Every structure is written in C-alpha cells, then in structure tokens.
Amino acid sequence: MTSPFLSLPGAVGEPVALHYGSPVIEQRALDAGNAIVDLSHRGIITVAGADRLSWLNSMTSQQLLGLAPGVATETLLLDPNGRIEHAIRVVDDGETTWLLVDEGSAEPLAAFLLRMRFALRVEVTDVSADYAAVLAFEGGSAAAALRALSPAIEWADPWAEVTRGGTQYANGEHAGAGWSAVQFVFARAGLAEVSLAAPAAGLMALDALEIRAWRPSRVGDVDERAIPHEFDWLRSAVHLTKGCYRGQETIAKVHNLGHPPRRLVLLHLDGSEGELPVAGALVFKEGEGADPEARPVGRITRAALHHEWGAIALALLKRSVPGDLTLAVRAGAEAGDPAAPVEGVIAAAQEMIVPTDAGATRTIPKLKRL
Structure with missing residues (x-):
C-alpha cells in the first residue's frame, strides 16, 4: 500500500520517505515541533478482551x-x-490495548501472541493494513494539527525520564531528558488528509x-545478541520488581550480579571528509582502523548528520573498551566485513x-574460609 506522503514534493525513498529534498532543514523543523514523520511502514496490533493487560504483563518486561x-x-x-525479540509501544484506550511495533515485527509478534492465548479472554488482531502512525514532537504546531484530525490513539514516548520500576545506567544529565515524541494513529483511509x-x-x-x-530502536540498533542493559533500556521498558516473565532471569542476573557484555555509546565523528559510516561498520581502537589484521572492538548501529552536532553515530562496543579511548571507524560499503579492503x-x-x-x-558477601 503506497503512502500518500510519497506524493508530496521531493519525496525520496520507499515504503516511506527518507527525506523530501532538504534533510537538515526537515530535521530542524521536526526538532522544533513543526513537522511530521510518516511511520506508515510500521506495524500495529490490537488486543481486546478482559484479560488483555494481565496476559501481556505475564509475557513482557514492563x-x-x-x-x-x-x-x-x-x-x-x-x-x-x-x-530482545520485539520492542512494543503500548497504550490502552479502556477497551483495547494498542501495540505499535517497528517494520517487520507485526506479523511475527501477532503470530506469537495468537499461539499464547490458551483459554484467556483476549482477541489479537493485526490492524497494520487499516491503521498507520505519524510522529511529531511537542512544542510546535505539528502535534496540535494532528490532534485536530482526531487520531484513534496517541502514544507519548516515555524516554524522557526513568519510568516507575526502571533504572538508568547513564550518569549525569541524560541526553533524552527533553524528548517529547508522540505517535498518532490514524485510519489509513484518512492518511492523505493527515x-x-x-x-x-x-x-x-x-x-x-x-x-x-x-534513543534505542529495535530495527535500527538491536541484533540477535542484544539484551536491554546494553542500551540503557531498563530506564523505560523494564520493570525490575514486577515478577516473572520470559527472559526475566537474565534481566535480574545481569543487573544485580553481572555486567552487560557490550555497551551503547554515542560517537562524535570527524566530518572533514563528509562521509558517514554505514550501519554495521566496524569500530577499532585509535591507530588500528587501517590495519587489516586488527580486531574490531565494536560496530556502528546508526549514523546521521545532526543539524547542531554534525556527524554522530550510535555504536555497540565491548564493555572492556575504556570510556576515554579515541576510536576509528572503517568507512565504505563493505565496512562491516573484517576481510574487506579498507576504503x-x-x-x-x-x-x-x-x-x-x-x-x-548487589554485593555478594564473601564466605570466610575454614
């Protein structure tokens, strides 16, 4: 289903536009709350029935x-x-729980939920073909304009603060403290007007x-080995004392007794060459980036040109990498392949x-030796 946003002047990319001809100008407008982003390629699932919240609670981390x-x-x-298998944005309207998920997630998540119904009073429906999400930030005119069109539901991103039952690993002032993104869900039939x-x-x-x-993204930053601790995702998506759910033992063990094997960092990139690394680009210690025999210490998950901060990226590094170490990122289309030529x-x-x-x-007391 083609999005009406792709008919707007300058639209580049599909199934939704990557930009409309001026990425940096668009970014400034979005940051100020005066622009909207088409997220109609993402999935939406509804769960109805009297047991919906207790049922979802028993399976997931929040x-x-x-x-x-x-x-x-x-x-x-x-x-x-x-x-991490799925990151799920949740809001309930009193009768139905809406689950907003990244692209490619709706079908497998709905199939999993349908298998887990047993005798409970729940009804799971993938409504991705009927509804679509559009994002705006508070503080400008865009969110008010979307509300005037009477969306089915709104999902206000909780990333700005640590939610009840969560915890934060990042020290000092958090970069997401002013985060105010809201996703508005509309019927696809009215998306042209939106x-x-x-x-x-x-x-x-x-x-x-x-x-x-x-702000971590399931589709942008998570790989098959990822656990929430590596992204500081316990601040908004995990309740540490809620009780049992699938994967809870790992959450508790790593938080209380161990350390996450990798850690997310923001990288400030040298933009003098005007090149951004691709997703999956390998990260090395300073001075080793051009060495074909060097061993990587991490990988880029996403990179972008920020309208104020210039070239930046998120990267997953080995926990053992010192926090003050200068790094080197391999550029080029094959940068994620250790055997590829260094460009x-x-x-x-x-x-x-x-x-x-x-x-x-948690501190484990040492037992006295006999």
Missing part, C-alpha cells in the same frame, strides 16, 4: 497491570535467554534526533551512555 487508559508505556518481548496537516520530514531527520537523544577511516570520540561498570548492583 508492568502493565492497572495501566490507565491513555497512559503510554513501552515493553520488550524477550526470548528465554533475555535477548499528510497535509503539517510540513513533512523524512526518516533521516528522525534518525538523527534519536541518535542524539540516545577509509573516520576518527571518533566517545560520549558515554552505558558506563563500563553498569550492572552488578
């Missing part, structure tokens, strides 16, 4: 019991080993703002998100 109508939260569906409600910004603009706010090296300075000592919040 406390959903007693979730009041209109209150937005997010939760993670983990595998039995605590690895596309004209405010100036449009592309996904590139949203990516840059998310990177600067340290260029970009110097990078770290901005700490997840500290090297994150986790291990």
Whole structure:
C-alpha cells in the first residue's frame, strides 16, 4: 500500500520517505515541533478482551497491570535467554490495548501472541493494513494539527525520564531528558488528509534526533545478541520488581550480579571528509582502523548528520573498551566485513551512555574460609 506522503514534493525513498529534498532543514523543523514523520511502514496490533493487560504483563518486561487508559508505556518481548525479540509501544484506550511495533515485527509478534492465548479472554488482531502512525514532537504546531484530525490513539514516548520500576545506567544529565515524541494513529483511509496537516520530514531527520537523544530502536540498533542493559533500556521498558516473565532471569542476573557484555555509546565523528559510516561498520581502537589484521572492538548501529552536532553515530562496543579511548571507524560499503579492503577511516570520540561498570548492583558477601 503506497503512502500518500510519497506524493508530496521531493519525496525520496520507499515504503516511506527518507527525506523530501532538504534533510537538515526537515530535521530542524521536526526538532522544533513543526513537522511530521510518516511511520506508515510500521506495524500495529490490537488486543481486546478482559484479560488483555494481565496476559501481556505475564509475557513482557514492563508492568502493565492497572495501566490507565491513555497512559503510554513501552515493553520488550524477550526470548528465554533475555535477548530482545520485539520492542512494543503500548497504550490502552479502556477497551483495547494498542501495540505499535517497528517494520517487520507485526506479523511475527501477532503470530506469537495468537499461539499464547490458551483459554484467556483476549482477541489479537493485526490492524497494520487499516491503521498507520505519524510522529511529531511537542512544542510546535505539528502535534496540535494532528490532534485536530482526531487520531484513534496517541502514544507519548516515555524516554524522557526513568519510568516507575526502571533504572538508568547513564550518569549525569541524560541526553533524552527533553524528548517529547508522540505517535498518532490514524485510519489509513484518512492518511492523505493527515499528510497535509503539517510540513513533512523524512526518516533521516528522525534518525538523527534519536541518535542524539540516545534513543534505542529495535530495527535500527538491536541484533540477535542484544539484551536491554546494553542500551540503557531498563530506564523505560523494564520493570525490575514486577515478577516473572520470559527472559526475566537474565534481566535480574545481569543487573544485580553481572555486567552487560557490550555497551551503547554515542560517537562524535570527524566530518572533514563528509562521509558517514554505514550501519554495521566496524569500530577499532585509535591507530588500528587501517590495519587489516586488527580486531574490531565494536560496530556502528546508526549514523546521521545532526543539524547542531554534525556527524554522530550510535555504536555497540565491548564493555572492556575504556570510556576515554579515541576510536576509528572503517568507512565504505563493505565496512562491516573484517576481510574487506579498507576504503577509509573516520576518527571518533566517545560520549558515554552505558558506563563500563553498569550492572552488578548487589554485593555478594564473601564466605570466610575454614
């Protein structure tokens, strides 16, 4: 289904626009709350029935019991080993719980939920073909314009602060403290009117703002080994005392007794060459980026040109990498392949998100030796 946003002047990319001809200008407008982003390629699932919240609560990482109508939260569906399978944006309207997920997630998540119904009073429906999300930030004219069109529901991103039952690994003032993104869900039949409600910004603009706010993305940053601790995702998507759910043992063990094996950092990139690394580009210690025999210490997940901060990226590094170490990123289309020829090296300075000592919040008393 083609999005009406792609009919707007300058639209580049599909199934939704990456930009409309001026990515940096669009980014400024989006950041100020005066532009909207088409997220119609993402999925939406509804769960109806009297047992919906207790049922979802039993399977995912966030406390959903007693979730009041209109209150937005997010939760993670983990595998039995605590690895992230789905990141789910949740809001309930009093009769139905709406689950907003990244592209490619609706079908497998709906199939999993349908298998887990048993005898409970729940009804799961993938409504991605009927509804679509559009994003705007508070503080400008765009959110008000979308509200005037009477969306089915709103989901206000909780990333700006630590939610009840969560915890934050990042030290000092958090880069996401002013985050005010809201997703508005509309019937697809009315999306053409929605596309004209405010100036449009592309996904590139949203990516840059998310990177600067340290905001993790399931489709952008998570791989098959990822656990929530590595992204400081316990601040908004995990309730540490809610009780049992799939993957809960890993959450508790790493937080209380261990350390996440990797840690998310923001990289400030040398933009003198005007090149951004691709997703998956390998990260090395300073001075080793051009060495074909060097061993990488991490990888880029997303990179963007920020309208104030210039070239920035999110990267997953080995926990053992010192936080003050200058790094080097391999550029080029094959930068994620250690055996590929080195086409260029970009110097990078770290901005700490997840500290090297994150986790291990409980002290185990040593037993006296006989």
